[in-house]
Amino acid sequence: MELRPSGKKNRKMLIFRSFIILCISLIVIEPLVWMIVSSFKPEPDIFRYIGLIPKRVTLENYIEGWKGKDLGFAVFFSNSLIIVAFAIIGNLISCTLTAYAFARMNFRFRSLFFALMLGTIMLPPHAVIIPQYIFFFKIGINNTFLPIILPKFFATDSFFIFLIVQFMRGIPTELDQAARVDGCNAWDILWRIILPLCKPALITTTIFTFLWTWNDFFTQLVYLTDSKLQTVALALKKFVDADALPAYGQMLAMSTLSIIPILILFAFFQRLLIEGISTTGLKA
């Protein structure tokens, strides 16, 4: 859906709107600019001279931060990326299947299950972490990535189930009916009709799964005790803990770096988000 401006009045509106957007974006982006700029300042300057134009510039935060003392950031990055990749795959598969059932099928206890599904995310993670931890400990997969990844393959992220359900509900059911007339079964309808129309929802699921899993500090803290399994989120925290001279510069530098993967992901999928959906072609 795009609104096409035409005529003088619309052009003025357009310029006005562009100006507003520009102002807002400057305010929004300012903290990030500070973060990036500070990552290039030597450590003592970061809080002493907090302007946006550095007095001195250095790369040492990036070099030292990446090298690390014991394990370099390459390890943390790769750990985080592995966890996130599997989480995305798991969520896409399991949440889509589940959402399809809720959105398009009638079955006994549907409302009840829906409520239960939503209920699972209303409980703060701290409440269930201990029983979960004991459970994973007893089956012996503590101190691996599995406690974090495995649930994703079993539709435990109700946020995305709900998201995809809402998107699926926006797809007209005539398409389903037409397909059934053509002899499609439930799986065909999902695969051929619904999913392609749900691309924005799936992309959103991918991006958000990436983001939240990447930053999921507490779960990673509890399950990844071995220092070799540590992730970016845990490593960033260690830069600023109180017991030693903190390394804010390195933390900011590595934080800047850690935005890059998801920025790439986001930029890559933006096109698909832009393209939009047209249903006319399906009637053919």
Next chain:
Amino acid sequence: MKYPVGSGKLSRSSAAYLFLIPWFIGFFGFNLLPMAASLFLSFTNYNIFDPPRFDGFSNFIYMFTNDWHFPAAVSVTFRYVFFSVPLQLCASLILAFLLNQKIKGLTLYRTLFYIPSLLGSSVAVGILWRQIFSSDGLLNIFLQKLGLMQEAGISWIGDPRYALWTMIILRIWQFGSPMIIFLAALKQIPQEILEASEIDGAGRMQRVWRIILPMISPIILFNFIMQIISAFKVFTEAFIISGGAVGGGVVGGTLDSLLFYTIHIYSEGFLKFRMGYASALSWVLLLMVALLTWIAFRISSRLVHYE
């Protein structure tokens, strides 16, 4: 031209259950048991070391009569949700509209507005926010240059009157997440409908109110509920801003001004080892959130349009 409501739903329960197998396994395996355990623990005095001892409702009685932090936890969290969610959603909706047009640099703006959300609930965001809202931070320097702030600036994060607002502003700043979802929803509206309405002579505002908003109303509801749920669960940023996370500062900020409910749960369960009580707190939170969600659904049933 609206699509008529049809009965296109497949009414075969067995097919549905097949699709729900992953969820069944997930729910019963990973959610139900821990949740049931946590519910049970909320009626005990579980302190992690000793086996839990059944205590009846004493945790809940303590919560409402003797827990001197509980009122603050509820107040802080509710005020936070009440202010930040509507403001954030308005911002994200308005900006989704603004960005849904052919403007120069559209892709860049879209990415730019989304970057704050990319930082998510990371350590960096907490540190950033502490820096900006310190008495000698960026905000005060800016205000001082404008002559609006005296030399020794207000400590926005240290002053109990303002600390919560730094968190509210943080949430609004991260409007990019719901904005993306709104953008995706706006993209899903078929072009033909809008063109047809233009041909029919509908004005801009009419198009927005009569067509666009109703068509994306399922998504508005979704964002509303999801943001409420996530706002009730906010933890990491608040923990860092209040100083508790890095080993300095009081958990919950100055005079409990940043004592979010989840931080109170964490403090009781993980720092004082009163896991039974922490479980009780968690279930009370769940009840409050569930109630609000249910209310939202009921109100929305009249406002939200499904196909």
Next chain:
Amino acid sequence: MSTTIRRWMIATIILLMVSGPVFAGGQSEAEKAGSPGKVEMRLAWWGATGRNEKYLAIIDEYQKQNPNVLITPEYQGWADYWGKMATMVAARNLPDVHQYTNNQLGEFYSKGAVISLESYIQDGTIKLDDWNTGMVDSGRLDGKLVGVTIGITAPVMIINMTWAEELGIEIPPFDASFTWKEFADWLKKDVQPKLPAGAYAFGDYGMAENYFWTWVRQHNAEWVDANGNYAVPQSVLEGWYGFIDDLRKAGVAPPLSFTAEDSGKARGDNAFNRRRMLIRPTNANQAKLEQQYMAVEGDKVEMRRLPKQEGAGSARECLITSVLSIAANSKIQDEAAKFINFFINDKTAQTIYNGEIGVPGSYTVQDMLKPNLDFAAAQEFDYINMVSTGSTPTVPKPQGIWAFDAEIQQMNQQVAAGNMTPAQAAKATIDRANKFLASLK
């Protein structure tokens, strides 16, 4: 099938093939190698950059000398260390060797989380012959040694001497006869007037829980009485809140928001570093870091003792010890004891550690390290030796008292905000303490 979906499937398959090792996760090399006789040990500590490397170097050294042992390090910052503890305790999955301070040691031992080390002392696995017995006893409960100290620290005041000199402030002796009242008078009359606007003479000690512990010791008060009720007298609490409140009202100590913000600041950025505070309450091992940092800026920082109560013999600072303990659920307790002994007594190990977390308890080690100490560490050694001489033992806190420290801090905030008078705060503290302790039963 659309190209996008096909691409996703290919990516998935590749990813699955490549990440097979993922599911091995924390599987140890010993298991992979399948070699028998390999001992795996988990060692956990709290720390940050600078400290972590020392532990890792010690681990390397031990593994070199004992090639059949594989030690898995687990380390976090202070706050996250305790966050992890809860889940590990619940699952009885504590690391074989891990750390405590005598703030929590009592609680964890009484709940059976760690074992007594007496047998290892008797059979000589852990050698403590040439150790300062006072320091050894800091890890003793009910006569049993449950944690071996790897460093002792104590509360201290640090003064920016260079700045004081520039301002023409004379520092009194701070010796054994210096009382709190004399301290306060000196601050009000001789210090604060000379400080520039916006600077404070003395930080709000409300955040320094070891100051409170010292205060309680200075009054010979008990934490808990025989019935399990909170036993710190109201007058003692009133004095605690009142003293600093008086200083705040006199403008000598900073107001609430200032302290709240400052306590979360990074080292290098706090008020003391920025010359907005002349004297800062802290612990000796932290003081060392402050000294090293400020020296770079050209400011000489020195440690001073706490003042004492009127009529008392000395300041009786509490001694805070960090200890290594062995988990009750450990399956390799003998090897763990061997490691602990290595950590505390081996010359290479202690040279690496270099008194990181506090002053070591072994006289041999102290003598070995003394010649090479920098000025800050040397001050720390002298300070700890001074305050531990002739002092009464610091008995580990009873159950719940450590957790209640946070409440004391918050109560101090209430007084600072003017919501309560010190007397009211004292009464409320006792009331809340009793409720809290009762809820733990």
